[in-house]
Amino acid sequence: MQIPSPTWFVGCGNMAGAMLDGWRSAGVDLSQVVAIRPSGTPVEGVRTVSSYGDAGVPPKMVVLGFKPQKLDEVVPILTPWLTSKATLVSLLAGAEAATLRARFPKAGAIVRAMPNVAVAVRRGVTALFSTEVDDARRSELTRLFLPLGLTHWTHTEPELTQIGSLAGSGPAYVARFIAALADAGAKRGLDPQLACTLAIETVFGTGWLAAAGQDDMAAIARKVASPNGTTQEGLAVLDGADGLTDLIDRTLDAAGRRSAELAEEARSGTPS
Numbered sequence: 001m002q003i004p005s006p007t008w009f010v011g012c013g014n015m016a017g018a019m020l021d022g023w024r025s026a027g028v029d030l031s032q033v034v035a036i037r038p039s040g041t042p043v044e045g046v047r048t049v050s051s052y053g054d055a056g057v058p059p060k061m062v063v064l065g066f067k068p069q070k071l072d073e074v075v076p077i078l079t080p081w082l083t084s085k086a087t088l089v090s091l092l093a094g095a096e097a098a099t100l101r102a103r104f105p106k107a108g109a110i111v112r113a114m115p116n117v118a119v120a121v122r123r124g125v126t127a128l129f130s131t132e133v134d135d136a137r138r139s140e141l142t143r144l145f146l147p148l149g150l151t152h153w154t155h156t157e158p159e160l161t162q163i164g165s166l167a168g169s170g171p172a173y174v175a176r177f178i179a180a181l182a183d184a185g186a187k188r189g190l191d192p193q194l195a196c197t198l199a200i201e202t203v204f205g206t207g208w209l210a211a212a213g214q215d216d217m218a219a220i221a222r223k224v225a226s227p228n229g230t231t232q233e234g235l236a237v238l239d240g241a242d243g244l245t246d247l248i249d250r251t252l253d254a255a256g257r258r259s260a261e262l263a264e265e266a267r268s269g270t271p272s
């Protein structure tokens with residue numbers, strides 16, 4: 001699998017860095033990748049520069065890896081380097097394809113990608129959306145993202161947004177759940193380090209079991225919770241009014257609201 005040569009990462013922090021970690025561990029050749037970041041902080045195994053002038057020949061692919069609020073700062077500096085041959089892959093939460101097309105009229109196909117940080121260990125989820133790619137470009141991008149984990153082209157942009165709220169943000173939610181499980185164990189006398197390892201392995205093992213697909217989530221819970229048993233008592237709390245389902249629903253609602261705000265800010269060019 002070849003990354004288009006050259007590929008520029010404009011902004012290379014947590015998310016873009018996780019993608020590069022995933023590709024590196026998949027053995028992808030990153031010699032034609034350039035990371036452009038204001039701080040010039042080196043990215044492992046990738047030529048890193050702080051100014052576009054030092055990046056070299058114009059890119060065939062550009063990955064936008066900065067925060068959506070930086071869009072209007074980046075547009076005038078990046079635009080002179082773009083040609084119709086440059087595929088623009090935007091990681092920006094909220095910034096819609098039409099907004100990006102209006103800001104980058106000279107760019108080639110614009111693609112929105114919504115990965116999550118688990119791409120670093122090649123078990124990520126990436127949603128992709130574009131109305132501008134032909135079949136060949138779509139296949140090329142699919143091949144590019146597949147080594148990073150599940151890759152899903154959405155038919156609509158709202159679907160990409162919803163996937164962002166669930167899977168893009170998801171690792172943060174799951175990390176909180178692991179921490180809560182571990183903290184509760186430590187509070188009850190377990191060694192905190194052991195409690196953390198137990199919580200991680202429990203989430204990991206349950207995920208693996210769920211992915212095996214023999215049982216749905218209700219069936220897995222039923223296998224653990226015998227009537228009148230200990231787990232059943234615990235589930236009664238988790239499933240109660242204002243329990244986990246409601247909490248997660250409100251969590252995704254809040255993320256969705258912020259995504260809509262970011263979309264509006266990017267559209268109007270007025271970050272709040």
Ligand SMILES: NC(=O)c1ccc[n+]([C@@H]2O[C@H](COP(=O)([O-])OP(=O)(O)OC[C@H]3O[C@@H](n4cnc5c(N)ncnc54)[C@H](OP(=O)(O)O)[C@@H]3O)[C@@H](O)[C@H]2O)c1
Pocket residue numbers: 010011012013014015016017036037038039040041064065066067068070073074091092093094114115116117168169
């Ligand atoms: N984090 C996630 O889980 C996640 C998931 C899905 C999508 N995303 C999207 O990914 C994007 C990056 O998020 P992140 O979490 O990786 O943020 P981050 O860790 O803060 O990284 C932001 C990067 O942007 C660079 N930058 C800042 N100002 C810039 C400018 N004017 N021109 C070019 N680069 C600039 C920073 O450079 P320095 O390193 O030099 O400071 C840094 O490398 C966001 O748009 C976000 O919506 C993130």
